[in-house]
Amino acid sequence: MVLKWTNRGAAPKAAPKGSPAPPTPVYGDSVAHEVKYDGSPITPAPELFKTYGKHIFTGKLADYYLEKNGGTAGMMDDPSWVSDRPKADIIAAAVLNWAVDHGATTFCHWFQPLAASGVRHGQSGQVYNMMLKFDNKTNELKYDFDGGDLVKGETDGSSYPNGGMRATHTAGGYLAIDCSSPIFLRGDTIFIPAVFVSYYGMALDEKTPLLRANDALSNQGKRLLAKLGLDCSGLKANIGLEQEIFLIPRDAYYRRPDLQFTGRTVMGKVAPRDQEMCDHYMAPLSFAQPALHCMKEIQETCWQMGIPLKTRHREVAPNQYEFAPLYGMNTGQIDQNLVVMQVIEEVAAKHGLAGLLQEKPFDGINGSGKHNNWSISTLEDVPLFVPEALNKACGNDNAFPVVMAAVVAAVDTHGDLMRMAISSPGNDFRLGACEAPPAIISTYLGDDMTSYLEAFMNGEDKPYSPNKRTIDVGVSGIEPFTVPAEDRNRTSPFPYGGARFEFRAVGSSQNVSLVNTVLNIMCAQKFGEFADKIEGGASPVEVAREALKAHMKVVFNGDGYDLDNQQMLTDKGLWRIDSGVEALAQLTTEKNVTLFESLGVMTAVELKARQDVLHEHYTGTVAMEAATMIDMINQHVIPALLAAGGEDEELSSAVKTLEKALHEIHETSDPYEAAKLARVLRLETMIDVRKICDQAEAVVPSHLWTLATYKELLFLDSHTRGPGA
Numbered sequence: 001m002v003l004k005w006t007n008r009g010a011a012p013k014a015a016p017k018g019s020p021a022p023p024t025p026v027y028g029d030s031v032a033h034e035v036k037y038d039g040s041p042i043t044p045a046p047e048l049f050k051t052y053g054k055h056i057f058t059g060k061l062a063d064y065y066l067e068k069n070g071g072t073a074g075m076m077d078d079p080s081w082v083s084d085r086p087k088a089d090i091i092a093a094a095v096l097n098w099a100v101d102h103g104a105t106t107f108c109h110w111f112q113p114l115a116a117s118g119v120r121h122g123q124s125g126q127v128y129n130m131m132l133k134f135d136n137k138t139n140e141l142k143y144d145f146d147g148g149d150l151v152k153g154e155t156d157g158s159s160y161p162n163g164g165m166r167a168t169h170t171a172g173g174y175l176a177i178d179c180s181s182p183i184f185l186r187g188d189t190i191f192i193p194a195v196f197v198s199y200y201g202m203a204l205d206e207k208t209p210l211l212r213a214n215d216a217l218s219n220q221g222k223r224l225l226a227k228l229g230l231d232c233s234g235l236k237a238n239i240g241l242e243q244e245i246f247l248i249p250r251d252a253y254y255r256r257p258d259l260q261f262t263g264r265t266v267m268g269k270v271a272p273r274d275q276e277m278c279d280h281y282m283a284p285l286s287f288a289q290p291a292l293h294c295m296k297e298i299q300e301t302c303w304q305m306g307i308p309l310k311t312r313h314r315e316v317a318p319n320q321y322e323f324a325p326l327y328g329m330n331t332g333q334i335d336q337n338l339v340v341m342q343v344i345e346e347v348a349a350k351h352g353l354a355g356l357l358q359e360k361p362f363d364g365i366n367g368s369g370k371h372n373n374w375s376i377s378t379l380e381d382v383p384l385f386v387p388e389a390l391n392k393a394c395g396n397d398n399a400f401p402v403v404m405a406a407v408v409a410a411v412d413t414h415g416d417l418m419r420m421a422i423s424s425p426g427n428d429f430r431l432g433a434c435e436a437p438p439a440i441i442s443t444y445l446g447d448d449m450t451s452y453l454e455a456f457m458n459g460e461d462k463p464y465s466p467n468k469r470t471i472d473v474g475v476s477g478i479e480p481f482t483v484p485a486e487d488r489n490r491t492s493p494f495p496y497g498g499a500r501f502e503f504r505a506v507g508s509s510q511n512v513s514l515v516n517t518v519l520n521i522m523c524a525q526k527f528g529e530f531a532d533k534i535e536g537g538a539s540p541v542e543v544a545r546e547a548l549k550a551h552m553k554v555v556f557n558g559d560g561y562d563l564d565n566q567q568m569l570t571d572k573g574l575w576r577i578d579s580g581v582e583a584l585a586q587l588t589t590e591k592n593v594t595l596f597e598s599l600g601v602m603t604a605v606e607l608k609a610r611q612d613v614l615h616e617h618y619t620g621t622v623a624m625e626a627a628t629m630i631d632m633i634n635q636h637v638i639p640a641l642l643a644a645g646g647e648d649e650e651l652s653s654a655v656k657t658l659e660k661a662l663h664e665i666h667e668t669s670d671p672y673e674a675a676k677l678a679r680v681l682r683l684e685t686m687i688d689v690r691k692i693c694d695q696a697e698a699v700v701p702s703h704l705w706t707l708a709t710y711k712e713l714l715f716l717d718s719h720t721r722g723p724g725a
Contacts, residue, residue, distance in 0.1 A: 055185040057307030065094035079179035099190045102562040109153040110191040112206040115617035117197040117509040122342035163609025172199040180331040184305045188299025206513035213520035216599040220528035227534045230392040232378040239328030241337045244368035248354040252708035253354035263358030266629045267693040270364040271710040281316045294351040307336045317365040318714040346435040359507040361428025367430035375500035387464045401456045405544035406526040412554035414522035415441030415575030416586040423580035424507035425621040437493035438578045442556040444492035448485040457548040477610035491560030581675045587611040615671035622678035644700045654689040
């Protein structure tokens, strides 16, 4: 059969004679490479890098295919092409041409359903359609992909968590391309990032509110900066996501039903050794074990899709690791992080490992986070959190303290939403210890920045001049070196790091769209509030000083783990919501409904639906954990204990207690009330039952114990298998 282009849109044109080959980063095979350190592109690229960026439709690669198919370089930069059918057809032809050149025959709109963390592989929705059809008359194979296919899709909205916004008889769900995030390719499929909304335009996904919040931040920030002396075209939020994970032996994983079904161990006696010797953090990745080879393949796979997964290292707990990318615009970074998490799980399996993304898979050692490094800049790349750069761009030495005052006020006012945004089920066990911050929302600015803002608040008008700290280690062969003004406070949920804030409390399994939606809108609201007051006749400095006097209490540079400090912060009125279930209920308070609706991010209906979905997700997670615990007790713990000559009365009673609690939850129809019952089951009843199970494991001979132990799960470098191991 002959492949032919249909007349559905623009056909690909042959490249003019003498035109360069497509920039598929292969610039040479056996040539000498001159290494430059001036930031220039690596040309010609060594063989090692020949596939990097090959599978993402952006930059020079996209421009090549656009021009080849009758378009112009950069024509996708203006998202209005989506509504211009001739342009959309040209872009579709270019995408198809690129896809076929790289072995793809299938496309899908790639979207992010609600309540996916911990349960949905890849946390995305995908419907695959081949970009081919048969000619009805000749039966010849033809390409079948045009602008209409590219920009829009449809699926069943009622089959995803939706909080009552869709039903079987009103099931329409609609997909529209997100132009802020590039199309990417993996295997035989191109993935088109998309939003997912109902027949009435209500958000059924994680991404739509984030895009709305991006617009709100841009619009309100542009207003404020204009009052400070800088006319810009808008703002953008940039993030960098540090992804922590565990890699464990897959054969041991298969002997843990709890890890398979829920991502965490609901029982398990701690091993004689854990992280108490501080011997894992940044330790060498052993060439003798599969973790290093697995991590290398994960990085290679991601670089091909244009995901700059730059850093890899061991973390604090045994078998815990981290990846970190270069930062970028929030929507693209979040999309890429979801792909990274999917790749981790899939590549780990190829190396005889299981990748665990849950926040607290194991008791007694560190959990995993996804540190959300967040900053704001203008669309022209003027950073708002770098004093010299912002003040220079504004021609105003007070621009930076005004912006910082707005951020401080936002954290103090909307700490409840920040706590809500990190209320993933796994964070129940993670927050408040082992380098994870407590559930009290404060911000660390460092002594120099705090002193500067306090002086500004009290009427001083001096530029920020951080103390230069030079360290001399006293060795002749090591020159003195400088360190940042800000120390690292790992007990703070939202520390300032010199150009960005790091939201450390975010959970490792989360889609961080809601987290960044909250960060954007809380600052957008304060930017708009400041702009309103300035337009009303107040000076920017007066507005900022007033805000700092009201909200400076949220700045705390001390030890967040210290119980006396926690009580002090609570007494000062900082947001403290210990229960994640109750934190989720903050979505529908009057203050927050007004906030979301005033900025056009979500309506009261969307907020209530989302709150119900999140509570149901929590309850469903706990129900799976409890049901799995019951099975493990009945099928593993009791038989092992009886085989060892023990008695099962206490365990049998514990099973009945769990079953009764589960029944009560299932009989409760209100999502919030059911979630509150689930929290008690999880954090009280199941913890008590776990102690009984762990006591049994401690006395049952190892050859009778059928569940993989912490020793087998957590020590890739030292565990050996043999009789009695």
